[in-house]
Amino acid sequence: MQAAENACIASAEVQEAIRLLELPEEAVVCIEPWTYGTEGMNDMSERIIMCYFYMRLGNHGDANHYVYPLDICVEVSGDLTVKWILSLPLGEHDRTGLVSEVGVKPFDRNKIHHNSEYHPDLREDLTLHDITYDGRSVFYRLSRTEMFVPYGDSRAPYPRKAAFDLGSNLAGVNSNNLKLGHIKYFDGYHHTSAGDPNVLPNVVCCHEIDDSILWKHTNYRTQNAVVTRLRVLVLQTIITVGKYEYIFCTYLHLTPLKMRGSTTRSAQQAVYLRHPSTWARQRHKEPSVGYTTVNHIVQSEMQLDLDVARGRVFKIISENVKNPMSRGPEGYKLVPHYSQMVLAHPSSYHSKRSEFAEHAVRVTRYSDEERYSAGEHTMQSLGREGIASWIRSRPAPVSVRNEDTVICHTFGTTHNPRVEDWPVMLAEKMTVSKPVKLFLEEPCIGRTRQLAGG
Structure with a gap:
């Protein structure tokens, strides 16, 4: 993963893509490699690493760079060659959780890319x-x-x-x-x-x-x-x-599981007990209140x-x-x-x-x-x-x-x-x-x- 990150930094094409973003002078670009999740667009004949880009403002190493994701992504091959520089889709006007007010939406080709x-x-x-x-x-x-x-x-x-x-x-x-x-x-x-x-x-x-x-x-x-x-x-x-x-x-x-406001018991006599209801020993027939357990091997x-x-x-x-x-x-x-x-x-x-x-x-x-x-x-x-x-x-x-x-x-x-x-x-x-x-x-x-x- 570190080698893939270094390959991105050394690539002239990647450096040019970063320059076109017109980042602030104090911006430091951070690269996060991901393993490639198969989605049917490549034949998987070679190893691919996806590198996502972020930035932090200033040189403080612990600054949260995830606050500033950049809209580029780089595919790096197994031999550490930059294969593709991709533009990431942005969130503006593209929320999938909302119902459109328009009857017919334009076709979006990006949605095709699915003793222990x-x-x-x-x-x-x-x-x-x-x-x-x-x-x-x-x-x-x-x-x-x-x-x-x-x-x-x-x-x-x-x-x-x-x-x-x-x-x-x-x-x-x-x-x-x-x-x-x-x-x-x-x-x-x-x-x-x-x-x-x-x-x-x-x-x-x-x-x-x-x-x-x-x-x-x-x-x-x-x-x-x-x-x-x-x-x-x-x-x-x-x-x-x-x-x-x-x-x-x-x-x-020693306890089977942790419960907040847990129930403990002493001298319990009920055959079946369900919480949070109270229990009682049934002495007379009372229809529709009992239950049994069923086991299947x-x-x-x-x-x-x-x-x-x-x-x-x-x-x-x-x-x-x-x-x-x-x-x-x-x-x-x-x-x-x-x-x-x-x-x-x-x-x-x-x-x-x-x-x-x-x-x-x-x-x-x-x-x-x-x-x-x-x-x-x-x-x-x-x-x-x-x-x-x-x-x-x-x-x-x-x-x-x-x-x-x-x-x-x-x-x-x-x-x-x-x-x-x-x-x-x-x-x-x-x-x-x-x-x-x-x-x-x-x-x-x-x-x-x-x-x-x-």
């Missing part, structure tokens, strides 16, 4: 292996297999801004130095494109935090309260890809969707091991994060290249050759190489029942810009997973308690 271990992995960054709790296996391998960042603008060349920030940009080599305070840090060991060793210091931090109340109960008869604090072990890494910051945190703790590899109305969840169970208390199979529950799937049309390259994002959950048989949900190679890929294609390519349905399986959950966020996002967009958090019949009791019972007089 953790390792800083080169591609996926932080991966966790053999995660156990109290001697029970929770995860064999936990990782983020891919992150797709497409732009929803059909005007050329913006369909090419469709980055795979793990597969193409390599999350591991974009890790931040997290050294701050009294925390334990670990380095990442990778290599450069030339094959030389590349040590990234302090890219993983391990620390413990106090995260409010784990569980609490007040005896209303005596007004004595018992409270246990929640201690969380955090494994964190941060990557920077262009103007985007991604914070990946794995929270190892996934027999073979398949894709699954969410059901918001019924709150569908997904359990990874061991049918051969029963919980001695409930007599049901032990397992872990994936509590899916409800979010939009990819919004691009199925015929688009955005959709073809990110086929994992068409459905929220996919279940496959484990294979060492199938680790990345968008496919092994995402750089300028043509699509149909990922997890959906793996399933379709099987000569016959593959059983996953009582086999080593992989659960791929796709979730994300769609960023519709707000005024409040200026100049920095706030963080958005997404969490999943909780144990189901894996333990004999609430795992947090054994934590240190504090007594508080009422």
